[in-house]
Amino acid sequence: MATYVALLRFTAQGVKNIKQSPSRAQAFRKAVAAGGGRVRHLFWTMGSHDGVAIFDMPNSEAATALMLSIALKGNVQTETLRAFEEQDFKEILKRVK
Helix, strand or coil: CEEEEEEEEECHHHHHCHHHHHHHHHHHHHHHHHCCCEEEEEEECCCCCCEEEEEEECCHHHHHHHHHHHHHHCCEEEEEEEECCHHHHHHHHHCCC
16 A cells, blocks of 8 residues: 555635535545545645545555546645655665665
């Protein structure tokens, strides 16, 4: 299972419907589960991003489809990062020549 960190920014539509944000978060959890993944953490944040989602998905294709589906709803813009646990990164470093 691959881990992803999504940085979220509310769109004008997302701000207009801000009170629906908790229900949209629940819908995100269900979408991740339906795609074979799990949500590790959801945070609403202050600063240059309005939220952070940390989640696992079976592969990059599943994560991409998920995030495109989220984008289509129009409430947030996302930047998604692939994250590696320490042991995984050590295995990657073994391939570096």
